[in-house]
Amino acid sequence: ETGVTQTPRHLVMGMTNKKSLKCEQHLGHNAMYWYKQSAKKPLELMFVYNFKEQTENNSVPSRFSPECPNSSHLFLHLHTLQPEDSALYLCASSPGQGAGEQYFGPGTRLTVT
Amino acid sequence: GDSVTQMEGPVTLSEEAFLTINCTYTATGYPSLFWYVQYPGEGLQLLLKATKADDKGSNKGFEATYRKETTSFHLEKGSVQVSDSAVYFCAPRPSSASKIIFGSGTRLSIRP
Numbered sequence: 001e002t003g004v005t006q007t008p009r010h011l012v013m014g015m016t017n018k019k020s021l022k023c024e025q026h027l028g029h030n031a032m033y034w035y036k037q038s039a040k041k042p043l044e045l046m047f048v049y050n051f052k053e054q055t056e057n058n059s060v061p062s063r064f065s066p067e068c069p070n071s072s073h074l075f076l077h078l079h080t081l082q083p084e085d086s087a088l089y090l091c092a093s094s095p096g097q098g099a100g101e102q103y104f105g106p107g108t109r110l111t112v113t
Numbered sequence: 114g115d116s117v118t119q120m121e122g123p124v125t126l127s128e129e130a131f132l133t134i135n136c137t138y139t140a141t142g143y144p145s146l147f148w149y150v151q152y153p154g155e156g157l158q159l160l161l162k163a164t165k166a167d168d169k170g171s172n173k174g175f176e177a178t179y180r181k182e183t184t185s186f187h188l189e190k191g192s193v194q195v196s197d198s199a200v201y202f203c204a205p206r207p208s209s210a211s212k213i214i215f216g217s218g219t220r221l222s223i224r225p
Contacts, residue, residue: 004156042216042218090157092157098212101159102159103159107155
């Protein structure tokens with residue numbers, strides 16, 4: 001039980017669809033993260049939010065659009081994705097950016113057809 | 114730049130065997146060091162951590178010692194179980210940066 005939940009757990013979408021991934025943390029943390037985990041590749045940090053403000057965007061294509069309305073919720077809006085975007089998307093939180101360890105959610109397994 | 118190198122997998126062992134997964138890092142200052150574990154179909158979980166030189170992190174029978182002189186943080190367990198089958202990630206957080214650097218992961222499979 002990590003205190004970080006993600007929905008949906010599985011998502012199949014076409015390249016012209018628009019969908020959103022949701023992450024919620026119940027740990028009172030102030031920093032939240034999106035990671036992409038693809039087969040046979042290292043974990044890729046996509047976005048970092050600290051106190052609702054985006055502090056890092058690691059050259060992520062604009063078809064991925066994050067939103068952080070408050071310190072407990074993080075969304076990843078998806079549109080016109082490509083098949084190579086199929087991956088496990090992991091959300092994490094930590095007490096602050098650079099402070100303490102990160103706690104991960106179970107991930108959303110995304111398949112783009 | 115800051116980086117981490119860990120043993121390539123997959124690693125396959127028999128139950129009750131001794132496990133070592135090597136991890137070395139390059140980081141300025143005094144990084145915090147973590148091992149995360151990912152069980153099938155799940156996200157990453159913190160397994161253990163060490164925040165200063167010579168500290169030993171331990172959890173669930175796993176141990177790792179912060180060796181600054183060799184910039185290493187090798188993961189060990191004396192007697193592995195089938196339930197230890199998972200992917201293990203070594204992850205330093207350089208003191209000069211905010212993000213954790215994750216290794217490529219080592220897949221461990223334990224045979225009954």
